[in-house]
Every structure is written in C-alpha cells, then in structure tokens.
Amino acid sequence: MEDAPLKIDIDRSRCIVCGACSAVCPNEALIIEGSTLRGYPERCRPCGQAALVCPTGALDCPDEE
Amino acid sequence: MLDENFDVVVIGAGPAGSRTAALTARAGLTTLLLEKRKKIGFPVRCAEGIGPREDVGRFLDLDDDLISSTIDSFAVISPGGRWFEADKRGIGFIVDRQLFDQRLADLAAEAGAEVRTSHQVTGLLKNDHRFKGVEVTDLESGRKYTAGALVTAGADGVESISPRWAGLKGAYKPSEIMSCAQYLIEGIDVRDGRIEFHLGRRFAPGGYAWVFPKGSGTANVGLGVNPAMTGGIKAVDYLERFLESRCPGAGRGRLVVGGSVVARGLPSLAAGGFIAVGEAANQNNAFSGGGIINALEGADLAAETIIEAIKGEDVSARSLGRYTKRWKRTTGRTNEVFRQAARSFYSMEDDKMEKVISRLKNTPGLITEKGVDPLKVLRVLASTRPGLLFRLVTVLLKR
Numbered sequence: 180m181e182d183a184p185l186k187i188d189i190d191r192s193r194c195i196v197c198g199a200c201s202a203v204c205p206n207e208a209l210i211i212e213g214s215t216l217r218g219y220p221e222r223c224r225p226c227g228q229a230a231l232v233c234p235t236g237a238l239d240c241p242d243e244e
Numbered sequence: 245m246l247d248e249n250f251d252v253v254v255i256g257a258g259p260a261g262s263r264t265a266a267l268t269a270r271a272g273l274t275t276l277l278l279e280k281r282k283k284i285g286f287p288v289r290c291a292e293g294i295g296p297r298e299d300v301g302r303f304l305d306l307d308d309d310l311i312s313s314t315i316d317s318f319a320v321i322s323p324g325g326r327w328f329e330a331d332k333r334g335i336g337f338i339v340d341r342q343l344f345d346q347r348l349a350d351l352a353a354e355a356g357a358e359v360r361t362s363h364q365v366t367g368l369l370k371n372d373h374r375f376k377g378v379e380v381t382d383l384e385s386g387r388k389y390t391a392g393a394l395v396t397a398g399a400d401g402v403e404s405i406s407p408r409w410a411g412l413k414g415a416y417k418p419s420e421i422m423s424c425a426q427y428l429i430e431g432i433d434v435r436d437g438r439i440e441f442h443l444g445r446r447f448a449p450g451g452y453a454w455v456f457p458k459g460s461g462t463a464n465v466g467l468g469v470n471p472a473m474t475g476g477i478k479a480v481d482y483l484e485r486f487l488e489s490r491c492p493g494a495g496r497g498r499l500v501v502g503g504s505v506v507a508r509g510l511p512s513l514a515a516g517g518f519i520a521v522g523e524a525a526n527q528n529n530a531f532s533g534g535g536i537i538n539a540l541e542g543a544d545l546a547a548e549t550i551i552e553a554i555k556g557e558d559v560s561a562r563s564l565g566r567y568t569k570r571w572k573r574t575t576g577r578t579n580e581v582f583r584q585a586a587r588s589f590y591s592m593e594d595d596k597m598e599k600v601i602s603r604l605k606n607t608p609g610l611i612t613e614k615g616v617d618p619l620k621v622l623r624v625l626a627s628t629r630p631g632l633l634f635r636l637v638t639v640l641l642k643r
Contacts, residue, residue, distance in 0.1 A: 198403025199503030205415040213383040234425045234479035234501035
C-alpha cells in the first residue's frame with residue numbers, strides 16, 4: 180500500500196527562502212519558485228534532512244523525533 | 245519547435261552567472277541570462293566579505309558605492325576565548341552584495357546579454373546527444389516557453405537543481421552544507437576594519453562565528469554550523485547565544501540565513517551542451533565559506549571554454565570537459581586542500597583546536613597577501629593528524 184502524501188509544513192514567518200533545504204532534498208520536494216519556497220508533499224520521502232539544515236527552524240519534519 | 249534560440253543560456257544571475265553571460269556576450273555569442281527572483285541580488289544571503297582589490301579588480305571596478313568597509317586586520321578567537329590578532333592592510337573588503345550582484349548583471353547587459361528577472365527555469369531540454377536549452381516560466385505572466393541553446397550554463401547557486409538534471413551531482417548531504425544565520429547589528433562595540441572569527445563548539449560546532457564591521461557601529465554578525473554536529477539546534481539559536489555573549493542588547497536589523505556548500509569539487513563540471521559554475525558546481529572555499537572570487541574565476545574558465553567550443557562547433561561533453569580540467573588545475577586544486585583542512589580543523593574538540601590555534605600563531609608566513617595559506621594550515625594540522633598528511637599528498641599529486 181502506498182503511503183498517504185505527507186504534509187510539508189513550512190512556517191512562512193520563519194522561512195527566508197535561503198534554499199538550504201532544496202540543496203539537500205533528494206527528491207526535489209522543496210523548490211524555490213521565484214521568491215518563495217514551494218513544497219511538493221507528494222514527492223517527499225520524509226528523511227529529515229531539510230529540517231536538519233534549515234537555519235531558522237521553519238521546516239518541521241514529522242519523522243525527526 | 246523552440247520559441248527562441250540563443251548560443252548560450254545562463255541560469256541564475258549571481259556573480260557566476262552574470263560574469264559568464266558578460267564574457268560570452270562580449271565574444272559575440274547571443275546570450276540569455278535568466279534569474280528566478282524579481283530583484284537581482286535580493287535578498288542577500290551572504291556575509292559580504294571579499295578578498296583584496298587586485299583579486300576583485302580582475303573582474304570589475306570596486307567603486308566606493310559597492311564597498312561598505314575596508315578590512316585591514318583580523319582576529320581569531322579560540323574556543324577558550326583567547327584573541328589572536330594580525331594586521332594586514334588591504335586584505336579585503338565588506339561589500340554591499342546586492343549592489344555588487346546588480347553591477348555584475350549590468351555588465352552582462354552592457355556586453356549585450358539579455359537579462360530577464362522573474363523567469364524561472366523549470367527543466368532542461370535534451371536530445372539523444374546533448375542538452376539543448378531550457379524550459380522557462382515567466383512568473384509575472386505565467387507564460388511558459390522554451391529557449392534553445394548550444395550551451396546552457398547552470399549557475400543557480402546553493403539550491404541549484406540544473407546540475408542535478410544534467411547528471412553532474414546529486415542532493416547534498418547535510419554535512420556538506422553549512423547552515424548559516426546572520427543579523428545586521430547596530431550599536432556593536434567593534435574596531436572598524438577588523439574582522440573577527442570566533443571558534444569553538446559553544447557558538448559554532450563545525451564552523452565559526454564572524455563579526456564583519458560595516459562602519460558606524462554596525463556589523464554583519466553571524467555564524468555557520470555543521471548540521472550534522474548540532475544535535476538539532478538551529479543556526480539561529482546558536483546565533484542568539486553568540487549575540488548574548490558578544491553584543492548583548494545591541495539592535496538587530498535584517499536577518500540573513502543560508503546554506504553554504506562545503507562539499508568536494510564535482511568530478512565533472514560539464515555534460516554535452518551543459519556546464520555548471522559557481523556554488524552550483526561546489527566552487528566555493530570550504531575553509532572560509534567564501535565563494536564570490538571563486539565563482540568569478542570559475543565563470544572565466546567556463547566562458548573561455550564555451551566560446552572555444554561554440555566557435556569550434558563542438559559542444560560535446562568531451563569538448564566542454566576542458567573546463568573541468570582547467571578548473572582542477574587551478575582553483576579547484578587549492579579548494580581541495582582547503583576542504584581537507586576544513587574537514588580536519590572544524591571537527592576538532594575544543595581543547596585540540598586550542599592547541600592548533602596556538603601553533604598556527606607561531607607559523608611564519610601563515611598570512612599572505614591573499615589571506616591564509618592553506619598549505620601552512622594543513623602542515624600544522626598534519627602534525628597532529630598523521631592521516632591527513634597522506635590525504636594531502638594524494639591531493640597534490642593528482643593531475
């Protein structure tokens with residue numbers, strides 16, 4: 180059975196669109212489009228790397244615990 | 245059918261992309277420079293330090309309006325809080341990075357490149373043999389179009405995907421990205437012209453904290469940490485701790501955050517019809533985190549190769565591969581030495597780092613006109629870590 184698509188939780192008040200998360204995401208689930216960060220939850224395989232490198236804590240990963 | 249055709253399409257109008265576009269346009273090649281952001285150089289994601297005038301001057305005139313302040317000395321603060329200072333007049337500048345990037349893009353436009361902002365590249369076009377250009381979305385109108393190119397240059401920075409599309413690299417590991425945060429601080433007690441590097445795990449595990457004065461009691465105060473060494477604590481939280489210690493109560497302006505690539509150089513910088521340049525190609529310095537001059541040097545080599553390849557009517561991977569060789573013979577090699585030094589130095593426990601810093605202080609000729617001599621650093625590091633000497637020799641012998 181396929182996993183349900185995950186929600187990518189981006190705290191817009193903290194995200195400064197620096198691109199560190201895009202750089203480590205293996206699946207292109209986080210892309211800077213113009214001047215905003217867009218999440219593609221259907222591509223996300225929750226590996227926790229994006230949340231790890233985010234300098235501000237704008238990304239919350241459900242599997243990070 | 246393609247909507248438009250160019251000799252060269254460049255993805256990203258940072259220093260690497262704008263410089264590449266300026267040179268190919270100047271050589272008479274039709275050049276399109278695409279930038280996804282609305283405004284070039286904005287928002288700034290950089291500590292804005294840059295090397296001496298003779299280095300920068302090879303690429304553009306460093307006018308006064310681009311300079312926030314001049315650096316003439318620096319201080320290294322050890323994990324134990326000891327200050328080591330050195331004067332070195334003219335060692336570098338703090339620039340206004342937004343104006344700096346805009347100036348480089350203007351130079352590209354003046355050379356004849358067409359510059360489009362708010363235009364996002366969403367994919368590469370390819371046939372059986374090579375990459376043939378890009379798919380673009382105009383973010384203002386929503387219009388999608390294709391732009392053909394004999395050579396596409398991917399200069400899309402730390403978050404770059406184009407070199408991934410071209411098969412030149414994969415996603416970075418967290419340990420290959422320094423997680424950085426910085427505030428513009430007002431009312432800080434600093435000596436103008438002296439930059440500070442604070443080391444140790446308390447403030448910056450796996451990296452360092454910096455104070456770069458910008459004049460009139462303001463400074464860029466920030467740090468970079470290795471995400472694999474932080475136990476989940478964010479760069480901004482480390483920055484809070486550092487500010488509390490270094491300048492408690494000082495006013496805070498803009499927050500700047502970002503990732504800085506410290507990964508090994510790419511094995512190949514070119515594919516058929518495609519090259520990668522700048523931070524997208526891991527061309528920055530893993531020891532200092534600096535990347536502007538490196539990106540400009542990479543752009544010069546990339547443009548030189550693109551021009552030769554197009555004039556010689558051969559844009560195959562092999563032909564463009566001359567760029568990889570040129571890079572690896574020059575700054576690419578120095579970069580690998582710096583990366584080995586960084587890996588060894590920044591992962592040290594505080595007490596060991598304390599000893600190494602003392603030893604470095606007594607190393608004659610450590611600081612040259614161009615900054616820190618990476619070989620001297622490595623020699624000191626190697627005396628504490630024998631395995632490093634072997635890796636160093638391997639790097640230096642590699643062709």
